[in-house]
Amino acid sequence: MCTDPSEAAGAQETLISHFRHETWGDAARLYVDPRLPDDAHLPLLDHLEHAEREVFYRLELKAERPDVFAYLDTDLLAAAACTNRGVVAFYDGALHVVTTRADARTSVVHEYTHHVLMSHGMLGPAWAQEGIAMVVAQETWWLDPARIEQVRDAPMSLQLMEQAVPYTLRTDDALMFYVQAAGMVRCFVRGDDARLRRLMHAMGTDEEAARDGSSDELAQLLEPSTWESCIDYLMRDMAPLR
Secondary structure (H helix, E strand, O other): OOOOHHHHHHHHHHHHHHOEEEEOOOOOEEEEOOOOOOOOHHHHHHHHHHHHHHHHHHHOOOOOOOOEEEEOOHHHHHHOOOOOOOOOEEEOOOEEEEOOOOOHHHHHHHHHHHHHHHHOOOOOOHHHHHHHHHHHOOOOOOOOHHHHHHHHHOOOOHHHHHHOOHHHOOHHHHHHHHHHHHHHHHHHHOOOHHHHHHHHHHOOOHHHHHHOOHHHHHHHHOOHHHHHHHHHHHHHOHHHHO
């Protein structure tokens, strides 16, 4: 992992100069790892267009397309930013993804969700950013009884969940952050896309959150007894949630 963000900026400038350039919109650029086949960007374009549609369907938001970096492997992706070695995609104003993985489509939807939220000024808290992205991408890997029990019995602090940049955490800590973030969003949303959008708008401005009651609900959600009962509910209904 790099220690100075300026290292990542320099690495990305190097990538731009060496990667193949493709277009996928009026201004957005697609930078492709030269080790990938000439047509490797075609499935990625399909993933990106799917992500646009899915985010609009779930969140009713659109944004200008971002630049995208497509990588052959995680080694080069990690060199492009201050990330841990377990990261396979991230968003930093551009979308970065390892395209050779079987879960590339899910990763693209997740990161594209970050792009749209941030483009609309919805920056935090971190748990809502990540949890919403996981719900929109329909991720299920976190629905593991042992992991859910761990975040029920020993949840990360609210301060960490609000402020962390998860892809810079140690791999084990990042894993549990995502599990807890997904659980928190599931607890608030309860399978209702209208509530998902309420949570999203609560990230935008305090006034909007107060107006629709989201602030009070979020405060109650984070009470220990409410949190434990919600996690117990998720564990009882693990099969349907999968």
